[in-house]
Each structure stands twice: as C-alpha cells, then as structure tokens.
Amino acid sequence: MRLSIIGAGYVGLTTGACLAELGHHVICIDMNEERVARLRDGEVPIYEPDLHDLMTSNIGAGRLFFSADTATSVADADAVFIAVGTPSLVDGDIDLSFVQEAARGIAKVIKPNCVVVVKSTVVVGTCKALREIIAEERGALDFSIASNPEFLREGTAVSDFLEPERVVFGSDDPRACAVLEQIYKPLADRGVTVMRTSNANAELIKYSANAFLALKIGFINDVANLCEQVGGDVSAVAAGIGLDSRIGSAFLSAGPGFGGSCFPKDTRAFAATGRKHDAPQGLIETLIEGNEARSQMLAERVLAELGSDADGATIAVLGLAFKANTDDTRESPSLALIPWLQKAGCRIKAHDPKAMMEAAKQLDDISFCEDAYDAAKDSDGVIVLTEWDEYRRLDLARLAGTMRGSLLADYRNLWLPSDMTDLDLTYLSIGRPTIHHASGTAMVAKPAARKVERSIAAGSSAG
Ligand SMILES: NC(=O)c1ccc[n+]([C@@H]2O[C@H](COP(=O)([O-])OP(=O)(O)OC[C@H]3O[C@@H](n4cnc5c(N)ncnc54)[C@H](O)[C@@H]3O)[C@@H](O)[C@H]2O)c1
Structure with missing residues (x-):
C-alpha cells in the first residue's frame, strides 16, 4: 500500500x-x-x-x-x-x-x-x-x-x-x-x-491504558514513601505483590516519578476530559498532584542531608533524559528537580549519555560533563535520575574517591544498600531507609529525611 x-x-x-x-x-x-x-x-x-x-x-x-x-x-x-x-x-x-x-x-x-x-x-x-x-x-x-x-x-x-x-x-x-x-x-x-x-473506543483505550500504567507508577512511589519511613524495602514489596497475576510485576519500579512526552500530558488530558464530560477522574487528578510534587520532595531529601552546607554545594546530576535509551527530556523528572536544588543555592554539574543537547535548551547555569566521574569530581553529592546502563556499571569506589562530599542519592535504585558497605558514603535510595556511613562507624539505617528546615520558594512543581 x-x-x-x-x-x-x-x-x-x-x-x-x-x-x-x-x-x-x-x-x-x-x-x-x-x-x-x-x-x-x-x-x-x-x-x-x-x-x-x-x-x-x-x-x-x-x-x-x-x-x-x-x-x-x-x-x-x-x-x-x-x-x-x-x-x-x-x-x-x-x-x-x-x-x-x-x-x-x-x-x-x-x-x-x-x-x-x-x-x-x-x-x-x-x-x-x-x-x-x-x-x-x-x-x-x-x-x-x-x-x-x-x-x-x-x-x-x-x-x-x-x-x-x-x-x-x-x-x-x-x-x-x-x-x-x-x-x-x-x-x-x-x-x-x-x-x-469503534472510533471512540480506540481513542479511549489509549488514554485509559496510559492512565492505568501511570497509576501503577504513582502507587508504588507512594508505597516507597511509606517503606522509607518504616524500614521496608520497596523492591521486595513490589516483587511480592507483582507475583499476583492480577497485579503483574510491570511498572512497579519506584523512582523519581513519571515523566516523558506521554504520561504527564496524557493523564492531564484524561482528567480534563473527565471534567468536561461530568465524569470526574478523581484517581488520576490525585495521581497528577502527587507526581508533580515528587521532584520537590526528592530535592528536599538531598537538601536535608546536606543541611546548612546546601547553599553553595556542588551537586552532580547523572541523567537528564526522562528514562534510559532515549534523548527525550520532555517533562523529565531530572529537569523538574534541578531548579529546586538551584533555588537552594546548589551549583549543578550534569551528565547524560544522549540528552545533554536537549537539556541545554531547557536549563540555565549547568556545567555539562564528559562522563559520570567528571561530573562527580569535587562534588558534595551525586544524584542519579536516569537508569542508564553505563551508570549501573560505574566503579563506585572510584566515583566516591573523586567526590569532595559523601552523598549519593540513587533515585533509580541502581544499587543495593549492601553495595555501599565499604564506601564512605551516605546512601539515599527510593523506598529504602537512608544509609549513613561515616568512617570508622557502623552502617546505620534511618528513616528518610523529608523536610528541609530552611524555606524553599513555594510551589508544587518546579517544571
Ligand atoms: N513519543 C512517544 O513515546 C509516543 C508514544 C505513543 C504515542 N505518542 C503520541 O504520538 C504523537 C506524536 O508524538 P512524538 O513524540 O512523535 O512527537 P514529536 O514532537 O517527536 O514529533 C512530531 C513531529 O510532527 C511535526 N509536525 C507537526 N505538525 C506538522 C504538520 N502540520 N505537518 C508536518 N509535520 C508536522 C513536527 O515538526 C515534529 O517533528 C503525540 O500525540 C504523542 O502523544 C507518542
């Protein structure tokens, strides 16, 4: 044809x-x-x-x-x-x-x-x-x-x-x-x-599918928040519920929230259609609110760990694309989180294997780096926001050795807390208690710090 x-x-x-x-x-x-x-x-x-x-x-x-x-x-x-x-x-x-x-x-x-x-x-x-x-x-x-x-x-x-x-x-x-x-x-x-x-059914199938998938992500992120506070491990919880064939294991990876060119805009359009046709999509409205607030919440976890050193700190952001294997930065969680750090006085160095050119069009005051080690060099903290395989393969001892500070925020759960055993790092991840590790002391797990004492400009989203 x-x-x-x-x-x-x-x-x-x-x-x-x-x-x-x-x-x-x-x-x-x-x-x-x-x-x-x-x-x-x-x-x-x-x-x-x-x-x-x-x-x-x-x-x-x-x-x-x-x-x-x-x-x-x-x-x-x-x-x-x-x-x-x-x-x-x-x-x-x-x-x-x-x-x-x-x-x-x-x-x-x-x-x-x-x-x-x-x-x-x-x-x-x-x-x-x-x-x-x-x-x-x-x-x-x-x-x-x-x-x-x-x-x-x-x-x-x-x-x-x-x-x-x-x-x-x-x-x-x-x-x-x-x-x-x-x-x-x-x-x-x-x-x-x-x-x-029918025409109408096909149109509805696409939105309903994306809304449902986004709900799974939003749900597991809420479960992750609870795990952080009570000493659970969201990966184990997700594995356990995913074994139920009525639930399934797909789309149960907790992380920095959904982004990209589809889920954010499609959930918003689905909710708007519900409002227009007097069929409110309350679940989706709540999901959108939670997802938009997530970038700020995750930035605040990092800032709370840095405490009074946050103003003037250098943070390395690894990953700018909304997910791995694409250069698409549309509504990327990374691009929503960075401005919250900048508002608190952090200087940002960033790396992404494919998305730096796209990100440069949307971000101000960022130093783009050759690779993850270059970004981490002399930084006070490293935040991983995209699950690229090349980040999974990083030599963590080398990464930690090049840093000035000791904060590693793994917002894609690329590593396990046990991978940090011999490293002098404070390790934040999603849906698992923060691991504080200071030289010469035992590793201790604490609930995640949520709020920053100092005020950050108001607003539910940095996007
Ligand atoms: N990107 C995805 O993963 C994905 C997946 C499923 C569905 N969709 C949907 O598919 C649609 C396209 O998404 P995309 O990511 O490919 O968008 P895109 O922005 O990558 O591409 C759209 C292209 O259309 C061109 N264009 C716009 N108006 C035109 C016109 N009148 N004549 C000729 N060219 C025109 C633009 O120049 C642009 O290159 C959207 O509705 C999106 O929601 C996207």
Missing part, C-alpha cells in the same frame, strides 16, 4: 520505518525542513536504538522516503497517518492545534477513498471533529477516518512496533477497517492480536 505519515518525530519516524519494513511504500512528511534535509542525508534526528539501521535498509530497498511538502506527498496515498504532537494547554487540556492543522493540510489533496488514520494520542471525539474539518475543506469527497493509537515506548520503539502485544484500530467505517487490516496483515499473520473497534 502507499502510505504517508504526517510528522516525522519519535512516533512518525518509527511508524514510517516499520510500515516500510512490513512492505509498504511510505513517505514521512515533516514541516521542519531542516529535519527532512537531515533525514534525506541518512541522519536520524532522534536517538532511538535500531531505528537508523531499519531506516537505512528500507531507504535502500526503495520503500521509505522523506518530504517537507505535504501536498505532493499525500496525493497518491491509500492512507495518511497523522502522527504530530498533542501537547498540553496551560489548563492541562489537550492542544489539538497541530492535529487540526495537519488535517487541514491534507484535506485539499487526499484522493477519493483515502483513509485518514489518527496515530497521535487524542481525546475521545477528535476523529469525529477532524472528519468535519476535512469535510468543510473538501466538500463532497468520499474519505474515511480511523483512530490507530500507538503504544510504542521510546528506547524500544522499533521492537514495540514490529512485535507489539496488540494493534488497536477503530473506525465507524468498514472500509477504513478493511484498509487497516490490510496494512497490519503482516503482523496479524505472525500472530499479533489486532483489535478492531
């Missing part, structure tokens, strides 16, 4: 390369001409494992193309996928302006019987509204509209797309469903479950 994808970001590029891999003829379109020029030069403008190789082989096979010109690139398409951003408005509701603009852009040029497929994450009712936009622009044109939400995760996007647990699409038009069945036939033939449903 001939397919066009509007938006060559994380989702659009992965979708384009993977659909080409499934044998389709694909043109990826982006309004950012510089991005298109780089793509045409064989460069992948984002960091996503395996994507470069997949793109290169499909470009070579004559199935994958790039363009900045929507009009010429969608005219022959059997289906046009819209994969543009759907960020949050100031009030938390979804900003549909990019999706609407994309629909207007294709309305005048799609051929009769074309299927417009909304891959962007959109609130229920959006496909219906886009149908009206296209009909307004194009009058009597016969076309179909479908929702095909994307469930890929950055960092494993290619395998998530090519080996998904399910493909969901929804349309109230059987012709659109037939075209989507054809597009995804290679996956169905490999045994992937392809769920066909």
